[in-house]
Amino acid sequence: MNTYEHKNDVKNSVVRVIIAAFLIIIQVFMIVNLAIHLSEYYAAFDTIMSIIAFICVLRIYGRPDNSAFKLSWIVLILIFPVFGLAIYILFGRPSLLKTVQKKFNKVNDDLNSYKIETQGYEELQQNDPLHATEAYYLQSLGFPTFNHTKIKFYSSTNDALEAQLHDLNNAKEFIFMEYHAIEDSKAWRQIEDILVEKVKQGVDVRVFYDDMGSVGFINNKFRARLHEEGIQCRVFNPIFPVLNPFMNNRDHRKITVIDGLIGYTGGYNLADEYFNYTHPYGLWKDSGVRLEGDAVDSLTKIFFEMWQTSSKEDYEDLTLYLKGHKVSGEGYIIPYSDTPLDDEETGENVYLNMIKHAVDHIYITTPYLILSDEMQRELILASKRGVDVRIITPGIPDKAVVFAVTRSYYSHLVQAGIHVYEYTPGFIHSKQCLVDDQVGVVGTINFDFRSLYLHFENGCWFTHNHAVKELREDFDELFEISQDVSEKYINTSVVLRGWRCILRFFSPLM
Structure with missing residues (x-):
């Protein structure tokens, strides 16, 4: 296959991460070693640590967290009372994120003061009371239901990029882009050329990316270059060689907003492999959606949530960017987001609500399948009540250990009648869920612990529109070229089951 360039040709920040990781490991080692040293030489300290460990275990057990x-x-x-307690104090306490959480809540209080008016929920409630309950849940969290928006589903990232480039080229007022990963290569350079031209035309252009997500693709010179070109650029949660638990929480969102009229989101980042310009893991499969209409206002607010949290500047007046642009669309659309800084697992709850209401079938694609007990139970229960449950995972993995954990979940699922497929052409990165050909979700949220509990995410829920049919067509094509591996995992050896139990024990930490 033809490729544009190899990964090792791209200037990146991997060395910076290695140095930072090495220094952080030294800091952790010093703290843990001090605790162990004190417990060995001072019996009283060891006793105190054991008591604290027991109290800590009771506190953990009583918290309303995921059981895994x-x-x-x-x-x-x-x-390991001393070692385990030291590690927990360094990384496991929710209170460690309170400073970040306070700032995040302050930004959200400001954003929530800008009300978006829509009658979408009331109309959906009259036309479809069952799925209106799913919309009610999201509406209660501040994500309105829109019924004046066109939605287009893209099963091909190349088609999505072509449309995105066209819309960017027509921008008149502002362009906001937030992505987990940006690679300074072929795909991005097509975008950057347009952004530079738009800046010259007076368009307000802003780019926001996650430092860890982009670390293998770009370095700090990338941001400096964008600033020189007149593009505002911010980096989320920069990597520093200092022990910081928040470093584990990454911005996994993918959003483009153009003039408040058009918006894009989905599973793809702005790196060459997502568009098959390079093929590190075979054929890459991803997807996205284009919105045009009033639902774009929600994407704008979601963008500003992270943009303003990452800055010390005063909050901006969002009335300049919320257009309330109504078009003659079909159906109902709800863009939504999720954050690890609250007690609401929005991404997981949206999936759970959809699964609970399934009558005929549930189709899912995810690059990583690391399920909570709640998610496993709902999927298995759906299968046992006669629902056709199918899950598609990669045929060629990008992370060997995580793929082994993913496969460790197959046996329990297939024994309940769930069919598991592997995308044999390569790596499937799309995050999709379709229920009964009536409701769909496309976004950034994987079926794994990191997406559901640790990362900042976003998705788009939709029903009663053509995008649902387009999503179904995509699943039909995927089933044709993917391999049903369910029979391989009905019976497994004791040794293999034991190894998978070990992997799954550590899965919440992956």
Whole structure:
């Protein structure tokens, strides 16, 4: 296959991450070693640590967290009280994020003061009371239901990029782009050429990316170059060689907003492999959606949530960017987001609500399948009540260990009648869920612990529109070229089951 360039040709910040990781490991080692040293030489300290560890275990058990997270910490602390407690104090306490959470809440309080008026929910409630309950949940969290928006589903990232380039070229007022990963290569350079021209025309252009997500693709010179070109650029959660638990929480969102009239989101980042310009893992499969209409206002607010959290500047007046642009669309659309800084697992709850209401079928694509007990139970229960449940995962993995964990979940699922497929042409990165050909979700949210509990994410829920049909057509094509591996995992050896139990024990930490 032809490729544009190899990854090792791209200037990146991998060395910076290695140095930072090395220094952080040294800091952790010094703290843990001090705790172990004190416990060995001072009996009273060891006793105190054991008491604190027991109290800590009770506190963890009583928290309303996911059971898998709690179990991992509890076992670690009970087996290695001093070591486990030291690690938990450094990384496991929710209170460690309170400073960031306070700033995040302050930004959201400001954003929530800008009300978006829509009658979409009331109309959906009259036309479809069952799925209106899913919309009610999102509406209660501040994500309105829109019924004056056109939505287009893209099963091909190349088609999505072509449309995105066209819309960017027509921008008149502002362009906002937020992505987990940007690679300074072929795909991005097509975009940057347009952005530079738009800046010259007086368009307000802003780019926001996650430092960890982009670290293998770009370095700090990239941001400096954008600033020189007149493009405002910010980096989320920069990597520093200092022990910081928030470093584990990344911005995984993918959003483009153009003039408040058009918006894009989906699973693809702005790197060459997502458009098959390079093929590190075979044929890459991803997807996205284009919105045109009043639902774009929600994407604008979601963008500003992260943009303003990452700055010390005064908050901007959003009335300049919320257009309330109504078009003659079909159906109902809800862009929404999720954050690890609250007690609401929005991304997981949207999936759970859809699964609970399924009658005929549930189709899912995800690059990583690392399920909570709640998600497993709902999927298995759906299968046992006669729902056709199918899940597509990669045929060629990008992370060998995570792929082994993904496969560790197959046996339990297929024994309940769920069919698991692997995308044999390569790596499937799209995050999609379709229920009964009536409701669909496309976004950034994987079916794994990191997406559902640790990252900043976003998605788009939609129903009663043509995008649902287009999503179904995409699934039909995927089933044709993917391999049903369910029979391979009905019976497995004791040794293999034991190894997978070990992998799954550490899965909440992956």
